[in-house]
Amino acid sequence: MKKLLVNISFFVAFAFASSCDSNFDELNTNKVSATSIDPAFQLNAAIVGCAYPNGSLIYDIGVVQQIISPNSGVLTGANYNQDNRNATQELWQGYYRNVIKNTRDVINRIQDQPERANLLQMTRIIQAFAFMILTDDYGSIPYFEGGQGYSQQIYLPVYDSQEVIYEDIIKELSEATAALDLSGRVESADILYGGDLNKWKSFGNSLLLRAGMRLSEVDPSRAQQIVQSAFQAGVILSNSENAVIKHDPNYTNTIGNLLNSTEASNFYLTEPFVEYLRSTNDPRLSAIAITYVGAKSGPEQTPENGTYEASVHIGMPMGNDNAGAVQAASDLGLASFYEFAQADRRRLAKNTAPNFLVTASQNNLLLAEARHRGWITTGEVASYYHAGIRAHMEQLGTVDENSAIASDAIEAYISANPFDASKALEQINTQYWVSSFLIGPEAFANFRRSGFPNLDSNPFPGKEVDFINRLTYPNSEISVNSENVNAAIASQGPDNLATKVWWDN
Structure with a gap:
């Protein structure tokens, strides 16, 4: 009898185990969780990731002497012209993790899907934007292998020189913008322009204009070619076309958060x-x-x-x-x-304030300089210059109605401060400094490129350098990817705040 009971128990247990095993996959599969994501939403994540981090306030905006803190510790940076790698790493880590990782993955996923061709080109444009900011702030960076850890398992990427990076960025922007097909699929989920390909084309050409102007001192003839090409193809010239990340209470402005909380x-x-x-x-x-x-x-x-x-x-x-x-x-x-x-943290610096990537004001001022240099032959320098000023003043009201400037006040300012051809480069680029307020990476880059405005060096007694020329690499890169970091340093120069990037030499 005892043996019979044991046998019965065995067969019951076996049957139960077999039953569980036969339904194991079904029972352990989440039927409501997404197994894949539309790559358009990944592009949106990359776009949101382009918002400027707090480190940009501590360094980029501080270097150009617009906003500064007297405090040390975590806020040490351009206020003292000292290195603080907890702050210099923020742009690097944020862009590689939140922008480049996503753009690389989207490109890898859809490059062989002709029906998503427009999304592919839009992603290439955003990736070029992010890489331009990274190389402008740091110099040599992982570019061709950068952000390939997830998709290609490249965990120790090689660094590329800024000269090589810029050549490929220019290629990417030229090809991607030209390849946008107005008769192709509309990617309406896009949070930047709602799938409006004409605006994406203007955005891509505007970045090409910006890239061309970066080369104005290091390679003027190449700069002229790029600027002419971008201008002829059509760039952003009205505020309705501005490339802007719109924030709300759920997706807030990082710098706005900082200025409305602990560091108010x-x-x-x-x-x-x-x-x-x-x-x-x-x-x-x-x-x-x-x-x-x-x-x-x-x-x-x-x-x-x-x-x-x-x-x-x-x-x-x-x-x-x-x-x-x-x-x-x-x-x-x-x-x-x-x-x-x-x-004002309740107006322009509020936590729902937008992040501007490229503006009509900036473009008009760059075209004023290009016209002054003879690189374009359409329009008048003064007209572009005044349009740039006007566009920025009108842009302020789009951030907060309490910052709106009346049209008669705008025209009175322009009339009282006319364009002076003998001071063209100084006037144009000083206005570019103002129009790039809170657009830290671009203000920092154009200040180094143009040399304007004329700013005195930071007089802090403990400063490490008169003017900060680049940001330093993250300690995590130095410790983990040391061989490639050291190769970049050997080629570019010491990993400090004084070393200049390629187009600034």
Whole structure:
């Protein structure tokens, strides 16, 4: 009897196990979880990933002396002209992880799918944009092998020189923009332009214009060819075509988050920036800045004591640590350094503010320079110059209605500050500096390329370099990919803030 029971138990257990095993795959398969993602949504993730990180505020925007912090620690950067790799790595890590990884994967997935050809070209354009920013900030970077860890299992990518990178970026932009087919599939899920291929073409050509102008000093003849090609194909010339990442309460602006949270009272407009705008009676000063009158602490920076009045705004002098800022405020008769002017975090620097990638203002100013150099023959330098100023002033109102500038104030400014051909390059590129406010990587790049505006070097006693020329590589790259990093350093120059990138030599 005991043996019979054992046998019965065995067969029941066997039958149960067989039953479980036969349904194992079905029971353990999630029938509602996505097994693949539309590559259009991956492109959207890459576009959102192009938003500028906090490190861009600490370095790019600080280098061009628009916004600075007197504080050290995690905020050390262009305020002291010192290296802080916790901040310099942010752009690198954010772009490779969130942009390049996605664009590489999309390209690998759809390059043999002719029905998604337009999506392929759009992805190539975004990838070129991201790589241009990376190489402009760091110089030599992993380009051909960069971002291929996921798709090609290349975990220790070789670094490429900026000269080689730029040649391929120009090729990618030229080919991808030309290949966009207006009769092809419309990728309406696209968050940048809703699948409008005419706008994508203008965007691609605008990046080509920007790339061409980067070469203005290192290879003028090549620069002229590229600029002519981009201009003839058609670039962004109105604010309705601006390439812009639109943020909302769910997908917020990274720098806006920082300036509205832990660091709300730690960043200030600089004296050079405020004084330039004030010296020309520029209405943008009131549209950009706020001063909290009489504030002696961060909590006292309240809307009730805030003013937009241009005559009240005083920028923080460069080269001060916390103690120096306290003394500078006292010397200027301010209640404390909390009374220095700030970028208004409730208007232009709010956490839902857009990130502009390419604007009509920037393009018009680049065309003004190109026309001045004789690289294009259509239009007048002054017309492009004035159009660039006008476009930026009008752009401010698209960010926040309380930053809108009246049309008569715009025309009054242009009339009072006419174009002077004898100072063409200085005027054009100084206006480019203003129009690139909060577009840190582009402001930093054009400042190095053009040499304008004329800024004094940071006077901080402990500075490592007079002017920062590039960002340093992440420590993670140095420790993990050391052989390739060292090869790049041997070719490009020391991994410090002083080494210049190729087009800046």
